[in-house]
Amino acid sequence: MSTAIRGHSLSLKTHLTLVIVAAALILSAAMGVRQTFGLLIGPFSFDRGVPVTxxxxxxAxxxxxxxxxxxFAGAAxxxxxxxxxxxxxxxxxxxxLAIAAAASSGWALVVGLGVLVGIGISCTSFGVxxxxxxxxxxxxxxxxxxxxxxxxxxxxxxLMVPLAQTVRLxxxxxxxxxxxxxVMLLAAPLGIVLDRRTRGATAAHTVAATSHDARPTSLRDALAQASRHRGYRLLTxxxxxxGFQLAFIATHLPGYLFLCHMPLxxxxxxxxxxxLFNMAGSWACGWLGGRYRQQTVLGWLYLIRGAAIAAFFLLPKSTVSVVLFAAVMGLTWLGTVPLTSGLVAKVFGTRHLGTLFGVCFLSHQLGSFLGAWLGGFVFDVTGSYSLxxxxTALAGVFAALLHFPIDDTVVDGTRPPVKAARA
Structure with a gap:
């Protein structure tokens, strides 16, 4: 009996490992390709005569x-x-990406890099x-x-940034x-692994895995509960x-460094x-989220990020300061995602996690749109990124003030059977 239980536990552990690896590869493709977009502004502007805006x-x-x-991708x-x-x-x-590569006008670039890439990444990133x-x-x-x-x-x-830069040059x-x-096409079949189910899963495991996820039973109920939950509104x-901070930095940091006469x-x-540093930061945030209240970790993360942005902007620029800034930003870059999605799962369960995180993520992307677009707009109007x-720095303080008071009580007033988190 004990041998069977150990074998079943090993099977579940192996299954989870395979799912994590497949998820990491899909995210590597989608987020890695997206990270290269800031390198396109100069070539498209200078070589094809497309305005920076x-x-x-x-x-954006x-x-x-x-x-x-x-x-919608999460719900699907x-x-x-x-x-x-x-x-x-x-x-x-x-x-x-292919349409953007062949684009002869700015509006073809908008359709390819804007509309189709946006739809594609919604299906290959965090919410799914x-x-x-x-x-x-x-x-x-x-x-x-x-x-x-x-x-x-x-x-x-x-890997994708140096690859794109090398091929472009x-x-x-x-x-x-x-x-x-x-690269994106290579990631297409990996979703099959995410849907694999282990054979021989016991009824006890099935009940344990889904007991916290049985609330609420319908998507309409889930959305209604989320809309009434003050913590969910603050998190959103x-x-x-x-989104505002990350999109601005990812899109405009290369151009800003060029203006500061930094090395090509x-x-x-x-x-x-x-x-690179996001690898350590995301793992650390996931670990901290399992030991401490996730909203507390998020609050401190936003404060650290805002302070790093302010220091980088105000202090003299050098290769060392750029490397240090990139390291700190990497440590706080996407650690918000496992913390935010984990907090949504803790409060509402996982039955409708893709949809509820997707609604929350919409706010993130509204910020991303403004961060990427306003960066170009402000630069075209003022000739500077200062404003x-x-x-971007002040936004970090604002976000921290929103996250610290979040109530993470489960929607039905009970808590899942996990070790209590420390404040």
Whole structure:
């Protein structure tokens, strides 16, 4: 009997490991390719004569489309599984990159890089992928499992930026985009792994895995409860800040460093370093979220990020300061995602996690749209990024003030059977 139980536990552990690896690979492709978009502004502006504002709008638009499409992608994955959603998203993402590569006008760039990429990434990123991890992992493992998947997904952020930069310098921006489109197509079949079920799962495990997820029974009830939950509203508002900060930095940091007369290629190096340190940051945030209240970790994360942005902007620029800034930003970059999705799962369960996180993520993407677009707009109007840097730093304080008072009480007034988190 004990041998059978140990074998079953090993099977479940192996299953969770496979799901985490598949999730990390999908996220590596999607988020890694997205991380390269800041490198496109200069080539598209100088080589093709496209205004910086229009390029920034295309990049901003994909964030907006991503946000509006995410609840629908999450709902589709909740209902039909991750495999068809990931496959469709990878194909749409690749098509958008191919259209951008062949674009002869700014508006073709908007359709490819803006609309299709936005739809594609909504199906291949956190709302679909991490929700699949959250459904497989137990309540005790969930925060750490999501953190590990997010950390593994950062590998793509480390690898894709130098790959895109190398191909662009040797063969041009179009070839670089075609290579990235091929990478996305390679990720299409991995959604099948997310939907795998272990054979021989015991009834006891099934009950344990779903007991906290049986509330509420309908999507309408879930959305109604979330809309009335003050903590969910605060979490959603705070997530706006995360999107604003990350999109501005990812899109405009290379151009800002160029204006500061930093060495050529330092922008690409900084983006790669952000991805590298994000690996450690996402894992650490997932681990901390399993030991402490997730909203408390989020509050401190936003304060640290805001302080780092302010210090970087106000202090003299050097290669060392850029590397240090990239390291700190990487440690706080996407750690918000496993913490936020884990908090949603803790309060509402995982039955409708893809949809509820998707609605929350819409706020994040509205912030991303404004961060990417306003950066270009403010620069075109004023010739400087100063105003937007100041707003980005202050936004961190605003987000922290929203997260600290969040109530994480489960919607039915009981808590799942997990070890109590420390304040």
């Amino acid at each position: 229009l390029i920034a709008f295309a990049i 638009l994909h964030n907006l489309v991503w946000g509006f499409a995410q609840p 994955a909740d209902r039909h599984g991750a495999a068809p959603v990931v496959a469709f998203g990878a194909a749409a993402f690749a098509a958008g 992928v991490l929700s699949a991890v959250g459904r497989i992992a137990s309540a005790q493992q969930r925060s750490l499992a999501m953190g590990i998947a997010s950390a593994g997904g950062s590998v793509g952020q480390v 040797s063969s041009g921006v179009s070839m670089s985009l075609f290579v990235l489109a091929f 508002l705070g997530f706006f800040t995360c 290629g330092l922008g690409a190096t900084a983006l790669s370093l952000i991805g 937007i840097w100041g707003a």
